[in-house]
Amino acid sequence: MQPNVQRYRASRVAFTIGAVVALGLRVATQNTTWPLIALGVAVVVGLVIDLAIRKA
Numbered sequence: 367m368q369p370n371v372q373r374y375r376a377s378r379v380a381f382t383i384g385a386v387v388a389l390g391l392r393v394a395t396q397n398t399t400w401p402l403i404a405l406g407v408a409v410v411v412g413l414v415i416d417l418a419i420r421k422a
Contacts, residue, residue: 373419377412384408 385408388401 373416376415376419380408380412380415381405384411 384405387408388404391404392398392401
């Protein structure tokens with residue numbers, strides 16, 4: 367698989383997992399703070415994975 371495809375797929379998976387977690391937290395807590403934190407963490411994880419694949 368090409369590095370660009372791997373980077374895109376890893377970022378997409380990380381953000382999708384973060385979005386699902388954020389939605390679950392939003393429904394469970396009726397609060398918006400933790401879902402925003404979960405989305406932020408997902409974006410950071412996606413960027414770190416992207417950087418790791420780019421350096422490899």
